[in-house]
Amino acid sequence: MNIFTKLSVATLSLSVAMYASSTTTVPNAPTKYPAGELGKMVKLGEDILNNTNTHPLTKDLVNNKLQCKNCHLPDQNGKPGAGKGMSTLIGTATVFPAWSKRQGTIQTLQDRINNCFMRSMSGTRPIIDTKASMAMSAYITWLSTGLPIKMNAKATISPYNFDKYVKGKKKFAAIQKKATHQNYLAGKKLFETKCASCHGINGAGVPGTFPPLWGKNKKGEWLSYNTGAGMSKLNKAAVWVESNMPLGQGGTLSDQEAADVVLYIDAQPRAAFTLKDHLFPRAKMGYYNTKVTTEHDSVRSNFKAFGLNIDTIRGDRVIQ
Ligand code: HEC
Ligand code: HEC
Structure with missing residues (x-):
């Protein structure tokens, strides 16, 4: 190996290391x-x-x-x-x-x-x-002013979320697949002690102050995200909650606690997502850049995706 090759190998590993560290600290x-x-x-x-x-x-x-x-x-x-x-x-x-x-x-x-x-x-x-x-x-x-452009061939995700998200989704999928009614009860208890003071015991939040997590209001309107949202998926939501909640105390829940509290929240009633209701007429619905034109998600199917039966997990038959 001559001096030039050695030099370029050293420069290469330096730039790889710099990229890795620059994507773990989120800039202001x-x-x-x-x-x-x-x-x-x-x-x-x-x-x-x-x-x-x-x-x-x-x-x-x-x-x-x-x-x-x-x-x-x-x-x-x-x-x-x-x-x-x-x-x-x-x-x-x-x-x-x-x-x-x-x-x-x-x-x-x-x-x-x-x-x-x-x-x-x-x-x-x-x-x-x-x-x-x-x-x-x-x-x-x-928000990305001054940051280098690097198109992502794998996902529509910021470099500052990518690694955390990919690894976190895998980690929590493995945990959620083993969930039982006991985890649901542990999640309920954790919700009541660490989340309900802001989000309400019934998940409805406080209008204008704390956002709702599930359910309907008195007028019968759904309050929170639907079953097609990332937050309705048992692994994705756990990555988000572990990082961000309780408010101002992100990173304080254990993996099992984050998994259990999400199991509880995402087992509550919320609007179902049926893609075909969102497609036509295009002039009103906006363009959907997709090759996938059928999708239906419910609380039940979101649990089934992890091999779980919503009735067994909840211990009742409240969810349709
Ligand atoms: C209920 C929570 C929630 C709300 C509300 C929400 N998002 Fe998101 N959003 C997410 C999650 C979770 C992801 C990443 C997960 C994924 O790709 O499935 C995401 C990803 C994104 C991304 C891709 C960024 C990235 O690095 O992954 C953009 C852009 C975005 N949202 C914009 C918006 C905008 C604009 C609004 C308001 C109109 C909005 N979101 C409302 C939860 C939410
Ligand atoms: C001190 C009050 C507080 C506590 C405690 C708290 N949150 Fe939050 N939470 C918030 C606020 C405020 C937001 C919205 C952030 C914003 O708009 O700035 C939020 C947002 C959320 C969201 C996304 C928005 C939505 O409504 O779906 C989820 C999910 C969530 N919290 C779950 C939890 C869980 C789980 C816990 C307990 C482990 C928890 N929160 C504890 C205040 C709180």
């Missing part, structure tokens, strides 16, 4: 908005992520009582999606266009936002060339 959000009209667009997007279900441009597209920032947590300055835990939106814009296994297509950032609208927000996809859609993607793109 930028502090300066762009000038002029672009800055206005970014601020509009920020406002929508904070007030999604009441903002005039998006309220009719949301069918529950959530805001984007409830899952894409704010940083210490209140910038939605700039929090450091799982599901940060810092770095997200750098991965697009990206491959999506769920849709079987290459997606843009706007396509990815639309997915959270029909699943996490239980609503309707915004039309891509409307102000609301552009504003949200402008804000999320701004």
Whole structure:
């Protein structure tokens, strides 16, 4: 090996190490908005992520009582999606266009936002060339100011979420497959001691202060994410909860505690997701960039996906 080869091997391992460490520490959000009209667009997007279900441009597209920032947590300055835990939106814009296994297509950032609208927000996809859609993607793109573009051939996920998410999903799938009624009872107890003070014993939250986790209000409206959302999947939700909850104390639950509390929350009633209800008419429903056109998820099927029977886990027959 001559000196030049040795040198390039050393440089290569150095840059690999730098990439690995740079994707474990989430950078801060930028502090300066762009000038002029672009800055206005970014601020509009920020406002929508904070007030999604009441903002005039998006309220009719949301069918529950959530805001984007409830899952894409704010940083210490209140910038939605700039929090450091799982599901940060810092770095997200750098991965697009990206491959999506769920849709079987290459997606843009706007396509990815639309997915959270029909699943996490239980609503309707915004039309891509409307102000609301552009504003949200402008804000999320701004959050990645200065970060290197590296399109993701595996998933539509920020480099700061990717490793944690892939490893975490596997780890929690293995734990959830072994769940029993005892884990459900342990999850219920944990929910009552560590979560209910904010989210309410009935999961309904406190309007305007603490977001709802499941169920309906007195008017019969569903309160939280539907059964097609990432948060309704027993492994994905556990990764998120372990990283972010209880609020301000992310990383304090053990793996088994995070798994059990999610088993409890996701065993409660929530809106079913049937993709065909969200497809037509296109002019109203917004474009869905997908090759997969059938999907039906219920609380029951989400448990079955891990080999679990919802009736046995709950110990009753409340779930249809
Ligand atoms: C109920 C929780 C929840 C709400 C509310 C929610 N999301 Fe998400 N979102 C997630 C989760 C969980 C993921 C990652 C998991 C996945 O890919 O399945 C995600 C992923 C994303 C991504 C890809 C980023 C990445 O690095 O993975 C974008 C962009 C996004 N959401 C935008 C939005 C926007 C905009 C809103 C509001 C309209 C919103 N989300 C509302 C839970 C939520
Ligand atoms: C001190 C109050 C507090 C406690 C305790 C708390 N949370 Fe939260 N939780 C919040 C707030 C506030 C948000 C939304 C963050 C935001 O909008 O800034 C949230 C968001 C969530 C979300 C995503 C949004 C939704 O409504 O679906 C889930 C899931 C969640 N919490 C689960 C839990 C679990 C499980 C526990 C117990 C282990 C817990 N929380 C404890 C305050 C709390």
